[in-house]
Amino acid sequence: MTAPTKLIPLIKDPDRLEARLKEIPPEPGVYFMRDTTDQILYIGKSKKLRARVRSYFRDNHEHNPRIALMVMQVAEIEFIVTDTEAEALALEANLIKQHQPHFNVLLKDDKKYPYLCITWSEEYPRIFITRKRHLGNAKDRYYGPYVDVFALRSTLRLIKRIFPLRQRPQPLFKDRPCLNYDIGRCMGVCQKLVSAEEYRKIMQKVAMIFQGRTKELEEVLTAQMEKAAEELNFEYAARLRDQIKAIQSLNADQKVALPDDTVSRDAIALMADDHHACVQLFQVRAGRLVGRLGFVADAQSGTPGAILQRVLEEHFATVDPVEIPAEILTQHELPEGEMLAEFLSTRKGRKVSIYVPQRQSKADLIEMVERNAGYELARTQRFADRNNQAMLDLADILDLPDIPHRIEGYDISHIQGSDAVASQVVFIDGLPAKQHYRHYKIKNPTVRAGHSDDFASMAEVIRRRFRKYDKSKEINNSSSQPIAAANSSSVLSPKPDADFPDLIMIDGGKGQLSAVVEVLREMNLLEDVKVVSLAKQREEIFLPGESSPLKTDAEQPGVQLLRRLRDEAHRFAVSFHRQQRSDRMRRSRLDEIPGLGHHRQKQLLAHFRSIDYLREATPQQIAEVPGIGPKMAQQIYDYFHPQTPTEDTAFV
Numbered sequence: 321m322t323a324p325t326k327l328i329p330l331i332k333d334p335d336r337l338e339a340r341l342k343e344i345p346p347e348p349g350v351y352f353m354r355d356t357t358d359q360i361l362y363i364g365k366s367k368k369l370r371a372r373v374r375s376y377f378r379d380n381h382e383h384n385p386r387i388a389l390m391v392m393q394v395a396e397i398e399f400i401v402t403d404t405e406a407e408a409l410a411l412e413a414n415l416i417k418q419h420q421p422h423f424n425v426l427l428k429d430d431k432k433y434p435y436l437c438i439t440w441s442e443e444y445p446r447i448f449i450t451r452k453r454h455l456g457n458a459k460d461r462y463y464g465p466y467v468d469v470f471a472l473r474s475t476l477r478l479i480k481r482i483f484p485l486r487q488r489p490q491p492l493f494k495d496r497p498c499l500n501y502d503i504g505r506c507m508g509v510c511q512k513l514v515s516a517e518e519y520r521k522i523m524q525k526v527a528m529i530f531q532g533r534t535k536e537l538e539e540v541l542t543a544q545m546e547k548a549a550e551e552l553n554f555e556y557a558a559r560l561r562d563q564i565k566a567i568q569s570l571n572a573d574q575k576v577a578l579p580d581d582t583v584s585r586d587a588i589a590l591m592a593d594d595h596h597a598c599v600q601l602f603q604v605r606a607g608r609l610v611g612r613l614g615f616v617a618d619a620q621s622g623t624p625g626a627i628l629q630r631v632l633e634e635h636f637a638t639v640d641p642v643e644i645p646a647e648i649l650t651q652h653e654l655p656e657g658e659m660l661a662e663f664l665s666t667r668k669g670r671k672v673s674i675y676v677p678q679r680q681s682k683a684d685l686i687e688m689v690e691r692n693a694g695y696e697l698a699r700t701q702r703f704a705d706r707n708n709q710a711m712l713d714l715a716d717i718l719d720l721p722d723i724p725h726r727i728e729g730y731d732i733s734h735i736q737g738s739d740a741v742a743s744q745v746v747f748i749d750g751l752p753a754k755q756h757y758r759h760y761k762i763k764n765p766t767v768r769a770g771h772s773d774d775f776a777s778m779a780e781v782i783r784r785r786f787r788k789y790d791k792s793k794e795i796n797n798s799s800s801q802p803i804a805a806a807n808s809s810s811v812l813s814p815k816p817d818a819d820f821p822d823l824i825m826i827d828g829g830k831g832q833l834s835a836v837v838e839v840l841r842e843m844n845l846l847e848d849v850k851v852v853s854l855a856k857q858r859e860e861i862f863l864p865g866e867s868s869p870l871k872t873d874a875e876q877p878g879v880q881l882l883r884r885l886r887d888e889a890h891r892f893a894v895s896f897h898r899q900q901r902s903d904r905m906r907r908s909r910l911d912e913i914p915g916l917g918h919h920r921q922k923q924l925l926a927h928f929r930s931i932d933y934l935r936e937a938t939p940q941q942i943a944e945v946p947g948i949g950p951k952m953a954q955q956i957y958d959y960f961h962p963q964t965p966t967e968d969t970a971f972v
Contacts (some may be wrong), residue, residue: 327356327395330377337377340397344370348408349401350415353423356395362423365412367405367659373397386620390423405659406666413637433465433614434472438527443516444486444509445523449476462638463530467600467614467696479529480505482566483522529567531643532584532605538564582606587682588628589651589690591697592619596704598696599631600689603645614696625652629660636664644668649677651686706877707750714823714878717861717870718850724822725749727881729889730781730836731827732762733897737772741900742781743893746821747885759896760784775835778826782839789820791844826853827886830862837864854886913959920947924956935960 330337344351349369353362366372376383376391383391402408416424439446441457449472466472480487484507491510492498500506507514507522528537541564548557584606590599597619603611613635617627628650636644644664654660657674664672677683711723727747734740740762746753762777826832833853840846846864853862859879860869872879910921910931927945928934934942934956942953 329356329393329395330397331392331394341370341374341377344373344397344399345401346370347401348403348405349399350408350411351400352398352415353390353394353421354396354398355393358396360419360421361390361393362421363412363415363419365405365408365656365659367408367656369399369401373399386423386618404662405656406662409633409656409659409663410666413633417637433467434469435462435464436466436472436476436530437462438523440520440523444519446486446489447476447479447523447526448489449473461527461640463611465613465615467612467692475529478566479526482563483526485522485526486510486519530611531640532603532610533642534567534608534610535606538567541567583647584645585647585649586645587649587685587689588632589686589693590617590624590627591690591694592624592627593697593701595619596697596700597621597624597627598693598700599628600693600696601631601635602685602689602692604685605645612692616700623652623655625650625654628652629654629656632660636667641667641669644672646670646672648672648674649682649686650674651690652676707881710877710881711750712878713876714881717872717876717878718823718852718863720823720850722822724850726821727823727825727885728821729825729827729885730778731886731889731893732774732777732781733890733893734762734767734772734777735897735901736770737767738769739897739900739904740767740772740777741893741897742777743889743896744781744785745885745889745892747881747888750881752888757892758785759892761900774828775831778828778832779835779839782824782836783843786840786843786845789843789845789848821849824849824851825882825885825889826851827856827889828853829855829860830867833862833864852882854882856886859883913956915952916956920945920952923947 330340346368348365348367350363350365351369351373352360353364355361364372376387376394400411402411434449434451437446437448437450438461439457440461441459464472479485484504486509487500487506488498488510493510495511497506497508497511497513501508501513507519509519525537525540528534528540541560545557545560545564548554548560585604587602587604588599590597592598595618597617599615599617601613601615602609603613615631615635617631619627621627622630632648632650632654644667648661648664650657653676654674661672661674664674677686708723714720715723725748729745729747730742732740732742742760742762744758744760746756748756760781762780764773764776764780767773767777824836826836830853833851836851836853837846840849840851851864854860855862855869858869859874861872861879861882862869874883910916910924923945924934924942925931928937937957939950939953939957942948942956943950945953948956
């Protein structure tokens with residue numbers, strides 16, 4: 321049996337490329353680009369599949385760097401034919417959501433803008449602000465991302481005063497509601513004093529506000545108020561009246577002067593430089609600006625029209641059909657605007673128009689959106705310039721050959737050796753990358769309550785972090801190739817190994833630094849990574865083998881970057897230590913007895929009232945507790961009365 325032939329990129333096999341392109345029909349559909357390992361690189365759509373796919377491989381076609389890199393890796397092309405262009409768009413959205421191809425990433429998930437989440441997956445839904453999207457159940461609903469964080473928080477505070485929503489993620493008391501129930505701020509969700517069905521109806525009204533349907537909500541509440549008044553339920557009618565007035569005040573000062581106040585519309589525009597494209601989307605409902613959403617995209621990912629197209633596709637793929645407006649005003653002509661309009665019309669159930677406005681009033685709205693996008697771009701540039709300046713200064717301070725792309729910071733936290741933990745935080749291009757944060761529980765048996773050893777703890781953490789790179793255990797130990805290059809496994813990463821740091825920062829002085837250097841020397845990694853330590857008192861930077869700190873100014877940008885990294889590592893370590901300490905204090909000593917579950921622990925404590933009385937009980941007295949047999953009673957007794965070796969057995 322012969323081994324299967326390994327595919328090579330199509331661009332290196334013109335005959336197979338041409339044959340494959342001829343197989344693709346000139347019909348609407350979705351195409352897949354796969355690499356030599358059969359991983360999906362890119363998923364796209366087109367009303368004419370053959371022409372679109374062929375355009376990627378034309379010699380005279382100028383691709384941006386991102387697409388050019390993808391084309392170099394394509395080893396196979398697959399396709400799915402659909403009946404209409406709108407079906408192709410819907411299929412593409414579902415497939416991208418399912419497979420998350422590397423080259424389909426357009427919007428940068430930098431946690432810059434927050435979302436609002438309603439957890440419909442829970443019996444009693446919660447509502448909160450988050451910067452992490454789609455971490456929970458698929459039923460949960462996210463609104464945003466919102467540019468004005470202050471306005472979003474103010475709106476949420478007002479909504480929690482208007483509607484009696486659950487105020488706490490966890491109950492304050494086990495057997496009774498908290499003060500929020502007594503003052504009418506909550507309906508007693510923690511004790512289920514309101515049915516889930518009734519509470520979800522209230523939350524649906526709240527959702528209408530973030531869907532831009534405030535006018536519709538006012539009409540619903542007005543009808544309920546009038547009905548309550550007719551039934552002489554004046555207290556409930558007055559509460560509805562107050563809710564209506566409060567909702568009307570939400571956007572009272574956000575009037576947008578447009579001639580047609582009855583049409584719901586979105587207006588989208590962008591401003592871009594060589595690296596970033598800041599996109600703003602204004603949601604106008606009944607002449608009022610009800611939402612201002614912001615997106616950050618890669619400016620090299622396509623033309624301005626293509627970027628706007630992709631932003632709209634990704635945004636409307638996650639919204640409810642009722643939130644889709646009747647009009648979408650765009651700054652630039654969309655390359656496939658007709659397809660998107662047909663797709664949105666199908667979802668909404670009525671016509672959706674997408675066009676570049678020419679009339680003065682609507683053109684002025686686009687100009688206003690573009691101007692706000694320019695302000696966001698300027699802020700993004702200032703932030704990027706500050707980080708770039710800090711990384712350049714740090715590279716100069718430490719005499720690095722290039723600016724450090726990935727910096728890792730480590731810190732130890734404990735109280736006199738108890739609950740000792742460590743933190744690993746990661747900054748990428750000067751910004752926290754929290755998805756790469758890690759924490760460690762110190763396993764060294766010598767580190768215990770009453771005996772701490774920060775040097776040994778730090779050495780353990782570094783050894784565990786870099787054990788997969790340990791060159792001392794490699795067969796080809798004599799190779800002088802850097803470890804990052806030796807572990808090269810992906811052509812998608814900007815670096816051969818994106819997980820390997822350019823710089824390690826240790827929170828501490830020369831002692832901690834020496835312990836880390838010794839571990840890296842044992843693993844033959846000291847030549848592959850730069851290590852420094854930052855002492856707390858005088859913000860001094862120490863290098864391996866140097867007795868004196870570097871001559872730096874505590875306020876210069878590079879040192880400030882290390883301080884931000886050190887403070888973040890300290891915060892992350894302390895928070896994990898507090899969590900571990902709190903968990904330990906909540907644990908009962910009975911948890912340490914094998915086979916003794918939570919139910920029987922409760923029975924023991926109910927019978928003896930305290931651990932002290934249980935400790936003094938005999939095995940026969942313990943066995944009187946329901947569910948505790950003689951064998952378990954003896955085991956509990958032995959736990960509290962461990963046997964000590966006698967003189968006859970001490971040296972056996």
